[in-house]
Amino acid sequence: MKISQLPPGLCTPAIGLGCWGMSNAYGPADEKESIATIEAALAVGLHHFDTADVYGDGHNEILLGRALTGRRQDVFIATKFGFVGDEHGQVCVDGRPERVKVACEASLRRLGTEVIDLYCLHRRDKRVEIEDTVGAMADLVRAGKVRYLGLSEVSAETLRRASAVHPIAALQSEYSLFTRDTESTVLPVCRELGTALVAFSPLGRGLLTGKVKSRAELTAGDYRREMPRFAEGNLAKNSALVEALEIMALAKNGTAAQVALAWLLGQGKDILPIPGMKRRSHLQDNLGALRIQLSPDELAQLSTLSEAVQGQRHNPHNLKFIENS
Numbered sequence: 001m002k003i004s005q006l007p008p009g010l011c012t013p014a015i016g017l018g019c020w021g022m023s024n025a026y027g028p029a030d031e032k033e034s035i036a037t038i039e040a041a042l043a044v045g046l047h048h049f050d051t052a053d054v055y056g057d058g059h060n061e062i063l064l065g066r067a068l069t070g071r072r073q074d075v076f077i078a079t080k081f082g083f084v085g086d087e088h089g090q091v092c093v094d095g096r097p098e099r100v101k102v103a104c105e106a107s108l109r110r111l112g113t114e115v116i117d118l119y120c121l122h123r124r125d126k127r128v129e130i131e132d133t134v135g136a137m138a139d140l141v142r143a144g145k146v147r148y149l150g151l152s153e154v155s156a157e158t159l160r161r162a163s164a165v166h167p168i169a170a171l172q173s174e175y176s177l178f179t180r181d182t183e184s185t186v187l188p189v190c191r192e193l194g195t196a197l198v199a200f201s202p203l204g205r206g207l208l209t210g211k212v213k214s215r216a217e218l219t220a221g222d223y224r225r226e227m228p229r230f231a232e233g234n235l236a237k238n239s240a241l242v243e244a245l246e247i248m249a250l251a252k253n254g255t256a257a258q259v260a261l262a263w264l265l266g267q268g269k270d271i272l273p274i275p276g277m278k279r280r281s282h283l284q285d286n287l288g289a290l291r292i293q294l295s296p297d298e299l300a301q302l303s304t305l306s307e308a309v310q311g312q313r314h315n316p317h318n319l320k321f322i323e324n325s
């Protein structure tokens with residue numbers, strides 16, 4: 001396995017902060033608490049902050065930029081581009097080279113920074129050769145606007161083709177105890193190429209914390225209302241699976257969320273989970289994962305959970321954007 005191309009300091013701690021929820025993805029967000037969470041993360045030395053231009057239609061980048069004022073040198077900002085609205089207001093992907101440059105300038109402006117640490121293609125635009133999109137992203141590196149390049153939810157073949165144009169420092173994929181396809185699809189190629197795997201939705205969008213028990217808790221507009229794993233029937237079965245995590249958590253004097261993150265951290269030093277957290281209590285809880293040790297037997301025992309998960313991770317519309325789905 002090659003050593004990741006990302007700066008080594010980024011991996012201490014290995015956990016990053018996913019900011020999407022701060023723009024109302026999973027229920028309403030309180031801006032003051034979101035900013036306090038970012039400040040608390042900085043105070044404990046967490047460097048990696050993940051956002052995207054599409055989160056809250058720019059709101060998330062603006063919020064993060066504001067919260068990081070004066071701290072730019074201490075942090076690693078990852079943002080993404082690609083999702084846009086078409087003329088009918090439908091979500092689509094635009095990875096054309098001319099769009100890459102415009103999107104980057106807009107993100108830099110919203111974040112209030114001169115350089116983005118990790119610039120990621122959110123989803124591949126199937127109408128455009130990946131070499132062309134990544135070629136335009138590489139121009140941004142040469143222009144000093146971006147430090148590292150990343151892709152999200154692409155196949156192993158796309159990752160290889162992209163890497164032939166420019167090193168791909170990170171690949172974002174959904175990866176958790178409930179979503180493990182990455183292990184057999186892109187992870188081996190990431191390891192061959194020295195591409196870190198940024199594990200998004202590492203808590204199964206909250207399911208693996210054991211705190212989401214019924215659909216009634218999901219407010220109108222909560223993205224999870226449209227997700228099969230949170231559908232009536234599936235949700236009850238999936239949340240029952242978390243009991244195994246809770247039992248192990250009890251033995252470790254921890255929480256289900258900590259065990260779920262510790263399992264991911266136990267999969268390799270090149271796995272960087274970015275749990276979504278919009279409140280300080282969740283940040284504190286999740287950082288506790290760093291002290292949980294799981295033996296090889298415990299890791300293996302937990303790994304079997306994914307086999308019983310009910311429902312696909314996305315609805316058919318959103319699955320269309322994902323390679324390997």
Ligand SMILES: NC(=O)c1ccc[n+]([C@@H]2O[C@H](COP(=O)([O-])OP(=O)(O)OC[C@H]3O[C@@H](n4cnc5c(N)ncnc54)[C@H](OP(=O)(O)O)[C@@H]3O)[C@@H](O)[C@H]2O)c1
Nearest residue numbers: 018019020021200201202203204205206209275276277278
């Ligand atoms: N590349 C991509 O396509 C992509 C896709 C999805 C997400 N992402 C990134 O990955 C990040 C994380 O993924 P995610 O937010 O989708 O899912 P996630 O991290 O699996 O779950 C987030 C949910 O779990 C809750 N939570 C977090 N810690 C908790 C704890 N200790 N106890 C109880 N509940 C807890 C959060 O609540 P609060 O919000 O209330 O704290 C939120 O509702 C996102 O923020 C985003 O930056 C990337």
